[in-house]
Amino acid sequence: MSTPTDLNPCENPKQWRFWWESQSQLPILNLHLFNPQVKPLAQCTHLKLNLLLHNSLLELTWFQSQLEVFLRVPFPRVLVDSESPLTFKLLEDHIQVKFCLLLSVDHPLVSSLDNVILLEEERTRAKADVERLEMDYDIECLSSTGGVYFYCRNCSTKLSTSLRTFEEMPSVNWREVADNWFGNCCCSFGGISEKLVISYAKSYTSTTGLCLLNTSSVILSKDDLVGFNIPDWSLKEDNELDLSVKNGVQKTTGIKDDTTMSFHGQTEMMDAIDSKLNKLCFSKDELKNEVKHEIVYTDALSQVSPTLEDIKHVPSSPGHYSKDHDIKCCDHSGSEPSAKELDTSAFELLENQKSFLDGYLGNVFMTRTSNLTKDVRWFELSCPCCSCLLGAYPRGNSNVVFDDGVHLFKCYISTCSDAGASGNLFRMYTLERMFSSQLLECAKDELSFRTVIRDLQTKRPILKIVLLNPNSWCCFGYCSSTVDQVSRINMSPAIKLLFSDCSKSDECELRMIEEWVVKNQADEVYMLASQIEELIRSLELVKNVLPPSHSLLQGFSLSSLRI
Structure with missing residues (x-):
């Protein structure tokens, strides 16, 4: 033998x-x-x-x-x-x-036993294997450090100055947020809601010393970056527009004076007024006899909103009816705002910030179709030392300037020079885990288990995915012939999926892919090309561990990604 x-x-x-x-x-x-x-x-x-x-x-x-x-x-x-x-x-x-097994791998008692029998280093490693990616936890840890530098995970190059202020990035779906805040109430004829909408738009603006976070990225001001040389960063719009409202009259700067108003201008004014009416909890038919709108012609060619005289009789007491009007309205301030208060409720909104209100600058790591616009282009940002991908930054078409923010992806940066050390608060983040977590969110939101990944720049389909099992646990590797070479392994939560690489598809195959998307009502997301390539490599790596009988199904390959 x-x-x-x-x-x-x-x-x-x-x-x-x-x-x-x-x-x-x-x-x-x-x-x-x-x-x-x-x-x-x-x-x-x-x-x-x-x-x-x-x-x-x-x-x-x-x-x-x-x-x-x-x-x-x-x-x-x-x-x-x-x-x-x-x-x-x-x-x-x-x-x-x-x-x-006596207990399933995800049973709470299994985790409790691990805390008892494992060494400290093994407990830390086991916890990292199953720990979910939580933004609230990230903000809490970052805020408690007293000052954080960001480093390139690949070469340990310092990327930023010390940051001390960390806040959550506002939701890109601001209309949904507004509905959750106010329901269908009129909120003092939109005055309060307008202020909050403007505050929301300005909250996207990156300022020095402030770090915004979302599920996959940190957003810094360009002034907080170290060692970067991005050409034409301060691209400006020739005629930047400042939109302001004061004394009930909207004023637009940067437009030549004229004594006449075009039909197009009048239409825009009526659209603005109609937009205000839509914010009310009562219908326009009920209002038409109570509030009269008139177009005010000014030398500045201003767009005009309802004047104070028009709206001063609109009731705003919480849960009560006006003596003069049988219209119910709510104002959580507990009192009716005075004309003076409304008169001083001025706000300013830059032209570029209008795109924020449509969610165009959402999570660039995985962008939804609803967040796309031709007005914004995304450019990859690489490490100035090793040229590895770090994130992306927005640039507007037609000289439209956006904020000075840079999106750094958590899977490519660390909070200490040693990316593998316990002091790196982003050590749990990998491209696979970030992608699979957001893929599950998309599947829940859209009730779709089929997804096509498109190139963010060309909109070309690159990868098709069919989600099979979101509740899988797995681990894989290569065998050894000696005990000394065998390392301990941990089961990790993962999603089981089918994928198809479409990066080399010809025109005929692309048409078939588009038909597949329509027929199956597949969800569509957009990513940077280099990230899609890295994702495909990860999927291929897992696929190669599986036997052929398990790795191919109806033109798709079987694989998995850690959550």
């Missing part, structure tokens, strides 16, 4: 790939063992298994071409039911082994 050292090169244990898989709330653990050069059903005989829990190993032995093959597979940290027998199958292209 030969020993493991007698194995020929084709039986090298490192050519064997393992895939551990389990489902949430299901006490079953499956192992898929695969070698592309071996056909287990035809070549492997007398298979024996020996589980060594004290070493976290599964030993397998069998005979192949009259030689004994000896293999050690790392065994994940789970609670195995020792009274249940091991079951296995020799299949055409892989070996399958099934274990019965």
Whole structure:
């Protein structure tokens, strides 16, 4: 009988790939063992298994071409039911082994036991494997440090000055936020809501020393960056417009004076007034006899909103009816605002900030169709030292200037020079985890499990994805022939999916992809091209660990991504 050292090169244990898989709330653990050069059903005989829990190993032995093959597979940290027998199958292209567990891998008791029996370093690593990406936690940790520098995760180059103020990025769907705040109330004829909308738009503006965060990015002012040289950063609009409202009259600067008003100008004014009416909780039919709007002609060619005389009789007491009008309205201030208060409620809104109100500058890591516009282009930002991708920044067409903010993706930066150290608050963030987390959010929002990923610049479809199982746990790797070389492994939450690389599709195939999108009502998201390429490499890496019988299905390849 030969020993493991007698194995020929084709039986090298490192050519064997393992895939551990389990489902949430299901006490079953499956192992898929695969070698592309071996056909287990035809070549492997007398298979024996020996589980060594004290070493976290599964030993397998069998005979192949009259030689004994000896293999050690790392065994994940789970609670195995020792009274249940091991079951296995020799299949055409892989070996399958099934274990019965006492508790599912995601059971709370399993985590509690880990905290008791594991060393501090192992507990930290295990916690990072299953820890969810939480923005509130990020803000809390960053704010408590007293000052944070951002570094390139690849080369440890310092990217920013010290930052001390951290805030959550406002929701891009501001209309939904406004509905949640006010419902259908009139809010003093829109005065309060207008102030909050303007405040919302200005909250996007990046200022020195302030760091905004969303689920996948940090947004810094260009003045807080260190070592970057971005050409034509301060691109300005020739005729920047300042929109202001004061004394009930809207004024637009940067337009030549005239004593006449065009029909187009009158239409815009009426549209503005109609927009205000839509904010009220009562209908326009009810208002038409109570409030009269008149167009005021001024030498400044101003757009005019309802005057104070028009709106001073509109009731605004909370939950009460006006003595003169049978119209219910709410104002949470508890009193009716005076004309003086309304007269001083002036605000200013830059022309470029109008795009903010349409959500155009949302999460550029994964942009939805509703957040796209031809007025905004995104440019990749690379590390000035190693040229690795760090994030992106917006630039407007037709000389429309946007804020001076730069979006740095959390998966490419760290909060300390050693990216792998525990002091790096973004160490849990990877491209795969960020993508899978947002993919699940999109699936819940759109009730769609089919997604097409498009290039943010060209809008060309690059990747098709079909979500199979959002509640999977898995780990994978390569086998070893010695105990010393076997490392402990942990099961991690993941999503199981099918994917199809469309990056090299011709025109005919592209038409078929578009038909697939329409037919299946697939969700559409947009990403930077280099990120899509990196994502495809990650999907291919997992695919190569799986046997061919499990990796192909109706033109799609099976893979998974960590959550």
